[in-house]
Amino acid sequence: MSTSNAGGPLTPERILEAADETLRRFGPAKTTVVDVARALGVSHGSVYRHFPTKADLRDAVVDRWLQRMHPSLAAVADGEGAAAERVRLVLWTLAETKWTQAREDPEFFTAFAELAEDARTPVVAHVDFVVVQLTKVIAEGVARGEIASADPKTTALAVFDATAKFHNPAARSEWVRPAIDEAFANVWRLLRDGLLPRGVRGVGESG
Missing domain, CATH: 1.10.10.60 (Homeodomain-like)
Structure with missing residues (x-):
């Protein structure tokens, strides 16, 4: 049957x-x-x-997996609290989700990572979605005087690129704990100080 x-x-x-x-x-x-x-x-x-086509099927597999992350990322971006901390949480949620999948289901994550190298359309759409969430939070932070940025979208792209090591599957061999947690914290401190207005940098933030 x-x-x-x-x-x-x-x-x-x-x-x-x-x-x-x-x-x-x-x-x-x-x-x-x-x-x-x-x-x-x-x-x-x-x-x-x-x-x-086989390529259509592969793209759909990648897109389906990436789409599953979007609700949690949007929820963090739309949440309450200081804008800089929400930027950190968006980046952390993105990274932690992929770290967990790589650890708990390594066979599928390895397959996904290989497919993602060629699945340009869903990957670009995913990156665009994450950057939109970061842009939204940064723009809100600028409006509230919590973040210094002349162009929130450009800043969001820079923040995304600066943290690629933590969420790009191509770098998965480096996702070894606790070293990767410490590396994330160190990079975030630099990014946070770059986001905060002068006179506030290095003060009043944790992590």
């Missing part, structure tokens, strides 16, 4: 769930659309009706 019949209609979500598991077992290099279809008990043509 076809797994698609047993589990209900064949949907993009079911295909992506099967793709996740197949990637976890075989890795990106050895995973094919036929493997995903076999896991679902359907023909590869059925998968292609939802994802016309």
Whole structure:
């Protein structure tokens, strides 16, 4: 019996769930659309009706994983408290989420990291989303006199780039605790002092 019949209609979500598991077992290099279809008990043509190419399927896997982080990042950005601390929390949440996945599900995270190197569209969309959250918080901080920035978006991009080591999967070999926690704290102190208005830098902030 076809797994698609047993589990209900064949949907993009079911295909992506099967793709996740197949990637976890075989890795990106050895995973094919036929493997995903076999896991679902359907023909590869059925998968292609939802994802016309192997690249489309891979991009969707990456996008689905990245999208899962967005609600928690938005919640931090929209939260209360000092703007600089919320910038730190956005960056920390982004990093900690990826560190946890890499530690708890290393097979899938390794597969995800390899796919992400070629999945430009979902990765760019993810970066844009994070930068929008940072820009929003920084702009609010500027309006309240808590952050010094002539251009919040440019500042947000700089902050994102400066912390790439902590959230870019390509740097995952460096995510060893407790060293990575200390490195994050050190980089954040420099960034924080750069964000705060003159006369406030190095005063009244923790972390």
